[in-house]
Amino acid sequence: MAIELLYFARIREAIGRSAETVSPPPDVTTIAALVEWLAARGEGYAEAFAERTKVRAAIGDAFADPDTPIAGAREIALFPPVTGG
Template sequence: MQLLYFGWVRTKIGTSRETLDPPAEITDVRGLVEWLKQRGDGYQEALQDLETIRVAVNQDMADLDAAVTPGDEVALFPPMTGG
């Protein structure tokens, strides 16, 4: 699974992208985020408040209940500030 991070999610986690192989029981975004939080303090800090996290699965906006599968591109980021 391709993970992408932007904005302060990226700076707190310390990388902009990585390829990870979550366990098979991870089937939705919520489960994925909880699993990521176990990976270290940076992840824990970046993802502690889910209210402030936005998610895209395969470049489409998704919510925490959205399904994820091993081939997906999942991006986690703060609320967008375009314009």
């Protein structure tokens, strides 16, 4: 299953790209599992997802919790928490 991942802010900077298409292994079935899998892909990914519980996600245009299934997702955005001021 190919998924277009979009990276924003600090995550984009650590990975060095704003988007990529990935095909996670079959056991990656939730947002949390996707983030864990991504974090294991190399140094930039490990840095980007070091604080996994703070990563936010959206599937399409809807926010997703860590336990949200990714089956059928075509696009997932990953970003750090938004701060305001």
